[in-house]
Amino acid sequence: MSKDLLGRHREVLPDWLALYYDEPLEITHGEGRYVWDAEGRRYLDFFGGILTTMTAHALPEVAKAVSEQAGRIVHSSTLYLNRPMIELAERIARLSGIPDARVFFTTSGTEANDTALLLATTYRRSNTVLAMRNSYHGRSFSTVGITGNRGWSPTSLSPLQTLYVHGGVRGRGPFAELGDEEFIAACVADLRDLLGHTRPPAALIAEPVQGVGGFTAPPDGLYAAFREVLHERGILWIADEVQTGWGRTGEHFWGWQAHGRGGPPDIVTFAKGIGNGMSIGGVIARAEIMNCLDSNSISTFGGTQITMAAGLANLTYLLEHDLQGNARRVGGLLIERLRAVGAQVPAVREVRGRGLMIGIELARPGTGEADPEAAAAVLEAARAGGLLIGKGGGHDTSALRIAPPMSLTVAEAEEGAAILEDALRSIQ
Structure with missing residues (x-):
């Protein structure tokens, strides 16, 4: 079904309309910090529709x-x-x-x-x-x-x-x-x-x-x-x-x-x-x-x-619900966890950010040269592990972007960090 939808997408939409992943994803619904694809697989969402789902998916009040x-x-x-x-x-x-x-x-x-x-x-x-x-x-x-x-x-x-x-x-x-x-x-x-x-x-x-x-x-x-x-x-x-x-x-x-x-x-x-x-x-x-x-x-x-x-x-x-305070507390824990991981992965040049707006820049070890291929590989590996993240950067798109809904819990932050750790280690 997704392959058929991809073909229809390519027939009627511009070539420059970017899609993530080698096999693009159709998201059908979401709840809280999670979304589901057309095949029924659940993902922890660490990108929130490009920082747009700020509070939660399907927030009842909204x-x-x-x-x-x-x-x-x-x-x-x-x-x-x-x-x-x-x-x-x-x-x-x-x-x-x-x-x-x-x-x-x-x-x-x-x-x-x-x-x-x-x-x-x-x-x-x-x-x-x-x-x-x-x-x-x-x-x-x-x-x-x-x-x-x-x-x-x-x-x-x-x-x-x-x-x-x-x-x-x-x-x-x-x-x-x-x-x-x-x-x-x-x-x-x-x-x-x-x-x-x-x-x-x-x-x-x-x-x-x-x-x-x-x-x-x-x-x-x-x-x-x-x-x-x-x-x-x-x-x-x-x-x-x-x-x-x-x-x-x-x-x-x-x-x-x-x-x-x-x-x-x-x-x-x-x-x-x-x-x-x-x-x-x-x-x-x-x-x-x-x-x-x-x-x-x-x-x-x-x-x-x-x-x-x-x-x-x-x-x-x-x-x-003081989501700003939650972003400060949970985001602080998440960035420290990711910095600890990054210190053990030579391809990680820098883990930066504040609150729930975190970037992981990847580079070819020993050179500092941007590594967009590594960023693309981590993006795919994270998706395979059940996590959606973004990418960006001014140096050949070599930075991973992490910006989950601001209601993210500590347990969800740890879940996402564990998946990211596996994804980062997979490119070594």
Whole structure:
């Protein structure tokens, strides 16, 4: 049945629509932290639909909210008052830390970043944007144009002039051998030098932890240091929280808070986990930035009632069950367990991350050279063992990405770590 479905997939869908595994998987249903395939095999899910199933599969509270809202009205557009949209916006504005915050809902992280770029370039009257090397911000024409990861940027054409800054990758590049303070100082000096050679940019857009880039991050405080330089010149800071928001990193509710000296970003974008699988994205900005557009705009599907009902129920569950604290506690145990395993496997170059956002970078032993073949082999071995993980990285996709639902239990973390240990040892 799966082979037949794969053939149909290839007949009608683009060749560039990526599929995992030599024999692609059809997931038919899920519950908690587990999913089942079309053959009835169960898997522990350590990737959550690319960090989207944030709380749990088939969470009853979200399912009930969606069902009840569907029985009333599914959609009316932003041309009419929308109670669930207003209620979710109020909660997100309070949680954002941005003063006088306004919230605009979209259907995806890509669209959220598009909107942030529109706001920043309009507000600053500049089409120049700073982005981080190894970054990823979406698959639209404008977001592909600012993505700093070659594997996910199919064209250099863009409505924007993009300049790339050092600092998103701690363990590689020209500053990798420096200590944290020296690393930050070198990246700030690079930023200052870059700004001395160009017209004033609209904004810097940055992921606090690079997602597609392999869950790599700079030392805490880098973006606060960047912000001081940006603020001197009136340049905005956009925090792309599509993967890091809602407590995923454990220590903080937003990823930017690890770099919080000087206050919140000017603009925050979000998506993925807030909908727990429903299509929700959005932008948060202070009123003067959000209101800078001088023409009409709407969002046909952004903020639709059924997705807002899901978002409200999901956010309520996350806060009432302290899933941020769970990500910190269980994620801390999991990363230490994986570091102990990695120390015994020569192909593991680094185990990094925070909370339930963990990356394992693989390299050819003794060389430090990225090893995408090993990453692909571990991905297959983990699946054979009953575990689903992701992969990424800016160096030939050599990093494994681990991001289970934030309700992960200690027992499930140990189960997944044991499967990963076997998978990693299988490539030696």
